[in-house]
Amino acid sequence: GENVEQHPSTLSVQEGDSAVIKCTYSDSASNYFPWYKQELGKRPQLIIDIRSNVGEKKDQRIAVTLNKTAKHFSLHITETQPEDSAVYFCAPFGNYGQNFVFGPGTRLSVLP
Amino acid sequence: SQTIHQWPATLVQPVGSPLSLECTVEGTSNPNLYWYRQAAGRGLQLLFYSVGIGQISSEVPQNLSASRPQDRQFILSSKKLLLSDSGFYLCAWSEGRTGWGNEQFFGPGTRLTVL
Numbered sequence: 001g002e003n004v005e006q007h008p009s010t011l012s013v014q015e016g017d018s019a020v021i022k023c024t025y026s027d028s029a030s031n032y033f034p035w036y037k038q039e040l041g042k043r044p045q046l047i048i049d050i051r052s053n054v055g056e057k058k059d060q061r062i063a064v065t066l067n068k069t070a071k072h073f074s075l076h077i078t079e080t081q082p083e084d085s086a087v088y089f090c091a092p093f094g095n096y097g098q099n100f101v102f103g104p105g106t107r108l109s110v111l112p
Numbered sequence: 113s114q115t116i117h118q119w120p121a122t123l124v125q126p127v128g129s130p131l132s133l134e135c136t137v138e139g140t141s142n143p144n145l146y147w148y149r150q151a152a153g154r155g156l157q158l159l160f161y162s163v164g165i166g167q168i169s170s171e172v173p174q175n176l177s178a179s180r181p182q183d184r185q186f187i188l189s190s191k192k193l194l195l196s197d198s199g200f201y202l203c204a205w206s207e208g209r210t211g212w213g214n215e216q217f218f219g220p221g222t223r224l225t226v227l
Contacts, residue, residue, distance in 0.1 A: 032213030043202060043218040044156070089155060093213025099171075100213065102148075102156040 002027040002094040006103040013080050014111050021106045023090030024072040032093035033066055033073045038105075039086045047088075048075070080110045114139035118203050118219035125226055131176075131190040133222050135203030138184065143205040145186040146216065147178055150200040162186060163208060198226045 003026040013019050023033075034049035050057045050064045050073065057064050063076040073092075077084055090103040115138045125131060137143055147159040158171045160178035168178050175194060179187045186203055203219040 034213070034215065036216075043221055044216075045218070046215045049215065091156075091216075099158065099161060099169075100146075100216065101158070104155045 002101040004090065004092060004101045004103040006090055006106050008106060010107045012109045012111060015080060015082060017080055019077045019080055019108055021075045021088055022072055023103050025092045027094035028071060030092040030094045034091050035064060035075045036089045036091060037086045038089065044089060082110050082112055084108060085110045116203065116205055116217055116219040118222055120222060122223045125193050127195055127226055128192045131193050133188040133201055135186040135219055136184055137205045141183060142208045144208045145180060146204040147188050148202040150202060193226045195226050198224055
């Protein structure tokens, strides 16, 4: 099945700095690459996604880049704010099993 | 607009007791439905998913089962709970389109504690 890893597992940044989280996957047929944000005790919510025919997508302070050859995609957050503190999950959709596999998560702490 | 409901919000059950968690979706038809479990401080483990009424795929062998009696209703059950079943249970839905991933929308979750 699909193997999904995230790096780093924890990340602390100063407010205003940038944060980058990388997700690697094993299924070369994966075609959809979302990032979810989960605040403590809450449900995960999609913050940005990208499809396999696009290399980069940006939405205000958040961007996702995809490298299909190397089988990884990354979440970029610029000008971080305390409310960005949460756990972030990648969940590539793989054709094997026709389903999502969530990464283990990255805990981001933005220090004021 | 679409909404997803889960109940109960919290549940405390003794070991060996049965379980029934319910999830319903409004405002869409033929959704893909999912049950996930999340242990404290951990990631999401896919338990079951369904692409249609009566169609259930199990991802992890365990003492849990799922059923989809109606298009927008998904039920997670157990005949005898184990301590290891404690966790945060999340139901989710996505647009049903075979072979194509789409955004998943999560319910508010049920926090289950097995004592």
